[in-house]
Amino acid sequence: MRISTFFYTIKQGVINIFRNKWFTLASIATIGACLFLFGLFYSVLMNVQSIVKSAQENISITVLFDEGISDDRIAEIGALIEKRPEVSHTRFISADEAWESFKDEYLGEYQDGFTENPLENSASYEIYLADVSMQPALVTYLEGVEGVREVNRSEITAATLTGVNALIAYISLGIIAILFAVSVFLISNTVTIGIAVRKEEITIMKYIGATDFFVRSPFVIEGMMIGAVGAVIPLGIIYVVYNQVLEFILTKFSMLTKLLSFVPVETIFARLLPVSMAIGVGIGFLGSIVTVRKHLRV
């Protein structure tokens, strides 16, 4: 392709955008609305997952040992637990630490009456899981380990969180699928209307001897630009709104901040920005190619 033809094609693509203002606006609005919903849903999903994940991280299993067990054996059991793939990390609480914690929490000023540690046999491991769905398997394993007296777990919480996580994944997949089906329908309709207006122009070009590539290129450039703008606008809105909503929640419901861990906007955008841009430009590219193709057989 000649350099002058290249620039001519780009110029025609840009001119098309301004020449068909209503078509351009309708297309940008359609792509923008779909990508806004996509971005919104993605942001909510990321936060819910983050909250579930942090809740999972707080679920622990406590392992208590047989009376009179040696420190060496406790260390050995600790090493065995650390090796398990479902374990995120462990914390050893010695008998003295357990007593100190108990005294502070429950006895207050009455704690002076004790000269010996009544929780002498209460050294334990707190085990935090990388994946809470593996909790039952780990518990079964731990109960079989020699020297382990008792394994305490919170089965209901673990099962609930696993269920919630799976439910959210299914719902999000479903909504994203519906969203894409709707957006493909809307965009294809918008592009079809836009092309119908220019059918005559395409026919003239073909009669004069324009190649399919020459006819198609300005439309493709137009489509990609509309797609890019259609992606940038909702991204901008989401960026501003997200920060404001986060600020609102953190100031109005400050007690939630300890319970819930929100994802910073930068983390959300690290993936949302390239994905949205790719979807916007991709829809513009494919939409224009497919729709122009119908009219090229002249």
Place this chain on the structure above:
Amino acid sequence: MAKSEVRGRRRRGLQTGSDEIITLNNVSKAYATGAPALNGVDLHIKKGEFVFIVGDSGSGKSTMIKLLLRELIPTSGEINVMGYDLVRIRHGRIPKFRRNLGIVFQDFRLLKDRNVYENVAFAQRIIQMPNKVIKRNVPSILATVGLAGKYKAKPRQLSGGEQQRVAIARALVNRPSILLADEPTGNLDPKNSWEIMKLLEQINENGTTVLVVTHNREIVNAMQKRVVTMKKGVIVSDEERGGYIDDED
């Protein structure tokens, strides 16, 4: 071969030869519904000829133009234009074929949102002509059709005759071997019609083969050119210096 066509060819003493630029051999075209639009048509046109194709609505004129543009493919028969076999040509080669063909329509078919200069320049951009050549060629061809002063005007600012001149300039700017004009005076008043026909005659005198499909009896009778008359999908007459034959039905 239709009887009338044999008669026509005998009268004109035509023979298939290397100087033929358009050749139709036993061409038929049937649409999915209804009677055949063309039925066993033979037509041979030599380089540099000026030919009128006349006939009533439904005679097959438009189908023939569409076949010559390779917008349609015949149901049977052979079509050869400028050495291109239009039955077997690949889709990708059609643009190159059409670039050697100037086309003028009854409704002008100009790009409405571009000015006169850009409409004509468009034909040159398609063949990737460098800008400096376009800047030289377009004003020159606009001067030929008498529109040098209106290069900035949009089609809607021009009269019908002027719009048809722009269409002719666009058809000519790439120096085609053949100019196909489909009812070029159909939307014009008598004065403009004559001016357009004079322009086409001048183009023909400069060596371009001109094929004009028309209803305009007065012009056909006055110009004394070869006239091919069609009726119900067949050629009923082919006269060297012919006139418009009235429908006898």
